[in-house]
Amino acid sequence: MRISRIAAAAGGVAIATALVLSGCATDNGGNNGGGSASTGVVNVAWSEPENPLIPANTNEVNGGQVLNQLFAGLVYYKADGSWDYDAAESIESDDFINWTIKLKPDQKFSDGTPVTAESFVKAWQWAASNPDLLNQWWFIDAIAFKGGTYDGGENTLALDVVDDTTFTVELADARADFPVALGYTVFFPLPDAFFDDPDAFGDAPIGNGPYKLGKDGWVHGESLSLVPNDTYTGPRKAQNGGLNFKVYATLDAAYADLLSDNVDIVDSVPTSQLATFKDDLGDRAVEQATAVFQSFTIQPTLEHFGYDEEGKLRRAAISHAIDRKEITDVIFQGTRTPAEDFTSPVIAGFDPSSIEGSDVLDYDVAKAKELWAQADKISPWSGTFQLAYNADGGHQEWVDATVNSIKNSLGIDAVGLPYPDFKGLRTEVNDRTIKAAFRTGWQFDFPSDANILGALYVTGSGSNDADYSNPEFDKLFRAGLASPTQEEQSKNFNEAQKYLFEDLPAIPLWYGAVTAGYSKLVEDVEYGWDSWPLLYQVTKSE
Amino acid sequence: MIWYIVRRLLQGIPVFFGSTFIIFSMVFLTPGNPVLRMFGDRTPAPEQIAALEAKFHLDQPFLTRYFLYLGDILQGNLGTTYAGQSVNEILARTFPTTLRLALLAVVIQLAVGVLAGLISGLRKGGLFDNVTLLVTLVIISMPVFVLAFVAQWIFGIQLGWFRPTVGAGAPWSDLLLPAIVLAGLNMAYVVRLTRASVIETSQNDFVRMAYGKGLSRGRVIPVHILRNSMIPVTTNLAADFGILIVGATVTEGIFNVPGVGNELFKAINRGDTPEIVSIVTILVIVYVLVNIAIDLLYGVLDPRIRYVK
Numbered sequence: 001m002r003i004s005r006i007a008a009a010a011g012g013v014a015i016a017t018a019l020v021l022s023g024c025a026t027d028n029g030g031n032n033g034g035g036s037a038s039t040g041v042v043n044v045a046w047s048e049p050e051n052p053l054i055p056a057n058t059n060e061v062n063g064g065q066v067l068n069q070l071f072a073g074l075v076y077y078k079a080d081g082s083w084d085y086d087a088a089e090s091i092e093s094d095d096f097i098n099w100t101i102k103l104k105p106d107q108k109f110s111d112g113t114p115v116t117a118e119s120f121v122k123a124w125q126w127a128a129s130n131p132d133l134l135n136q137w138w139f140i141d142a143i144a145f146k147g148g149t150y151d152g153g154e155n156t157l158a159l160d161v162v163d164d165t166t167f168t169v170e171l172a173d174a175r176a177d178f179p180v181a182l183g184y185t186v187f188f189p190l191p192d193a194f195f196d197d198p199d200a201f202g203d204a205p206i207g208n209g210p211y212k213l214g215k216d217g218w219v220h221g222e223s224l225s226l227v228p229n230d231t232y233t234g235p236r237k238a239q240n241g242g243l244n245f246k247v248y249a250t251l252d253a254a255y256a257d258l259l260s261d262n263v264d265i266v267d268s269v270p271t272s273q274l275a276t277f278k279d280d281l282g283d284r285a286v287e288q289a290t291a292v293f294q295s296f297t298i299q300p301t302l303e304h305f306g307y308d309e310e311g312k313l314r315r316a317a318i319s320h321a322i323d324r325k326e327i328t329d330v331i332f333q334g335t336r337t338p339a340e341d342f343t344s345p346v347i348a349g350f351d352p353s354s355i356e357g358s359d360v361l362d363y364d365v366a367k368a369k370e371l372w373a374q375a376d377k378i379s380p381w382s383g384t385f386q387l388a389y390n391a392d393g394g395h396q397e398w399v400d401a402t403v404n405s406i407k408n409s410l411g412i413d414a415v416g417l418p419y420p421d422f423k424g425l426r427t428e429v430n431d432r433t434i435k436a437a438f439r440t441g442w443q444f445d446f447p448s449d450a451n452i453l454g455a456l457y458v459t460g461s462g463s464n465d466a467d468y469s470n471p472e473f474d475k476l477f478r479a480g481l482a483s484p485t486q487e488e489q490s491k492n493f494n495e496a497q498k499y500l501f502e503d504l505p506a507i508p509l510w511y512g513a514v515t516a517g518y519s520k521l522v523e524d525v526e527y528g529w530d531s532w533p534l535l536y537q538v539t540k541s542e
Numbered sequence: 543m544i545w546y547i548v549r550r551l552l553q554g555i556p557v558f559f560g561s562t563f564i565i566f567s568m569v570f571l572t573p574g575n576p577v578l579r580m581f582g583d584r585t586p587a588p589e590q591i592a593a594l595e596a597k598f599h600l601d602q603p604f605l606t607r608y609f610l611y612l613g614d615i616l617q618g619n620l621g622t623t624y625a626g627q628s629v630n631e632i633l634a635r636t637f638p639t640t641l642r643l644a645l646l647a648v649v650i651q652l653a654v655g656v657l658a659g660l661i662s663g664l665r666k667g668g669l670f671d672n673v674t675l676l677v678t679l680v681i682i683s684m685p686v687f688v689l690a691f692v693a694q695w696i697f698g699i700q701l702g703w704f705r706p707t708v709g710a711g712a713p714w715s716d717l718l719l720p721a722i723v724l725a726g727l728n729m730a731y732v733v734r735l736t737r738a739s740v741i742e743t744s745q746n747d748f749v750r751m752a753y754g755k756g757l758s759r760g761r762v763i764p765v766h767i768l769r770n771s772m773i774p775v776t777t778n779l780a781a782d783f784g785i786l787i788v789g790a791t792v793t794e795g796i797f798n799v800p801g802v803g804n805e806l807f808k809a810i811n812r813g814d815t816p817e818i819v820s821i822v823t824i825l826v827i828v829y830v831l832v833n834i835a836i837d838l839l840y841g842v843l844d845p846r847i848r849y850v851k
Binding site for chain 1: 572573574575576578579580581582583584585586587589590592593594596597624625626627631632635636691694695698699702705706707709710711794795796797798800804805807808811812813
């Protein structure tokens with residue numbers, strides 16, 4: 001789960017969202033195949049990261065975006081969500097548990113030290129042994145432990161260096177899609193310089209990616225400048241003279257600068273400008289689907305909403321009662337699309353029509369009333385349906401529209417329940433003391449349905465706020481993970497979703513999109529599946 | 543005089559303790575665990591929560607945390623943010639920018655406000671007086687963020703006279719537009735006060751006496767009328783400083799000025815206790831110091847005011 005940017009600095013996951021009206025942004029789709037590189041420095045609207053720039057301690061987009069330029073992971077993601085090797089030469093396994101990873105030879109960090117198998121192994125071991133790192137769980141969830149149990153030591157993960165450019169990884173469970181996950185920021189390597197002084201490194205990181213820190217480096221509160229890294233030989237070669245990340249306190253300020261070309265890339269248009277940004281920017285406006293899923297979750301401890309017959313009837317009735325189309329059109333100006341499943345249309349394998357029970361997302365007042373009445377026969381309803389949200393994240397409008405839709409369809413009392421801030425909401429969710437349904441969202445970390453399904457609905461997993469546990473779902477999910485081909489994997493995952501539609505641990509609402517823009521001075525701007533612009537291929541003449 | 547200053551400074555001590563305690567407890571009392579916010583919608587493992595709580599002293603009782611914080615502050619260490627940045631560094635970076643912005647706003651406010659008030663007062667009921675009244679009324683009735691957005695849109699984006707936002711380095715030329723907006727906040731008061739005060743002073747015997755002595759208007763107006771009219775304006779300036787800082791939080795956000803208000807806004811959004819308390823404490827101290835300075839200015843403006851021990 002990535003925490004999104006400026007707006008959501010105001011409260012967790014205020015993730016942007018929208019729909020695929022106009023496709024990609026540029027004429028030549030960005031990939032100018034190593035053609036002539038431009039020399040201009042691209043200005044990118046940015047917000048100060050909340051944590052030092054260390055891969056294992058960065059889980060929000062601002063830090064992540066910079067790390068992505070400074071480092072090269074084993075693989076990288078293309079705009080469409082497919083992946084290819086970056087630092088790795090090959091990643092192979094016979095059983096999907098024991099993996100052998102070979103690096104391309106003669107790679108260097110920007111300080112001249114070599115990128116070796118050790119650079120990856122040491123970084124991962126360090127991350128796994130430090131519980132105060134925000135991304136520690138990535139390592140202890142996925143990778144097996146030496147001796148079988150986690151000992152918290154510096155050598156606890158089942159990783160072995162074979163030679164300078166080869167190492168092996170033993171996973172806890174069979175995962176055919178392990179290479180996909182390896183492009184995520186947490187799996188980046190670290191040079192020796194990091195271990196000498198982690199604090200200094202977090203302020204001025206040294207990576208192996210297409211860019212390195214410029215002369216001015218990171219001026220806190222103002223800017224961070226990157227210049228192309230000559231030692232990088234991978235596929236993401238910089239096509240511009242550098243990147244200058246400019247700190248903005250609000251999206252509105254960034255947008256004002258975009259209109260006067262003082263900033264080149266603004267990857268999120270403020271809500272106040274959504275109605276007009278296409279007129280303002282013309283063909284420099286970007287609206288494109290992205291891997292974000294929005295929902296609300298109902299914990300089974302909420303009275304009348306357990307995973308029993310009554311609860312399932314009520315969950316289905318609520319889902320039928322929401323007019324998703326109307327809400328996305330009116331509240332979000334059509335920039336979001338109603339959800340059809342529990343994943344995302346931009347991730348491979350999306351096929352909601354094949355999933356049994358997905359019609360529970362259809363707006364159907366008669367059906368909703370009927371299901372609700374059936375549930376009333378089991379145990380009569382009294383009280384008010386409440387939907388909790390954090391008031392600091394700009395959610396009030398859609399929450400009010402959603403509860404109104406439920407209220408009008410079912411004829412029951414339904415209200416929004418604002419919490420002053422995100423942490424207050426999350427604390428009650430985490431303690432299981434919340435007495436209402438609550439908003440949830442997921443921005444994909446890597447382009448695979450395994451990311452969202454595994455984190456949210458597998459028994460006992462880290463973000464399973466709904467305490468969902470269904471052995472059938474778990475079995476199909478694991479079968480999907482171990483499937484050797486994409487088709488087989490998607491088939492298993494989609495079959496697994498059948499159980500989610502039956503039990504509705506969360507009520508899907510809509511999918512996200514990136515709404516962004518760029519200045520008159522840049523070209524070749526392309527946004528990826530993850531809602532980030534592919535900055536290395538942006539060109540700007542001086 | 544010295545004793546007066548010492549006494550005023552000593553009075554600042556309880557203000558300091560009181561304000562830090564109140565702010566600290568208010569931030570502490572907001573419900574929820576700040577650690578959970580760092581993970582977004584993911585629920586961290588209990589060991590992770592424990593490790594991070596220990597790191598930020600969140601596992602300690604309230605009073606322990608308050609005294610740990612006070613201990614640090616008295617040693618000149620304003621703490622570190624949850625992101626691990628030193629608050630001292632943040633303040634050293636942002637405060638000069640905000641002070642420059644406030645200073646520029648005060649200068650604009652005084653220059654324009656006093657001049658307009660003086661002319662209005664001298665030509666009471668004239669065209670200029672009425673137009674000024676109307677304009678200042680319009681400005682005073684607009685919230686600062688409306689004023690800021692409108693100014694940014696017209697002068698920054700449409701006309702291109704100024705850069706719409708400030709950004710890195712915050713050069714004086716870029717600060718001009720936000721400073722004008724900020725000055726607009728209190729401009730009306732300065733104009734009205736100066737006008738009323740000028741009218742009152744002009745009717746004094748010593749003014750008629752000055753004219754009667756044969757002194758020119760060029761001498762009487764600045765030295766006899768204006769100087770004696772400045773006392774209420776000066777008092778207003780002190781109260782105004784608080785409004786400027788609060789207004790700066792909004793204005794700095796809109797114009798992206800890398801100042802204290804901007805930083806405080808972000809810290810409140812993050813629920814970053816050490817940063818919020820430290821910034822507000824520093825603002826309180828500055829406010830107290832400015833008030834003392836203004837009180838001392840009275841004596842310069844009006845020799846009749848003397849400071850008792």
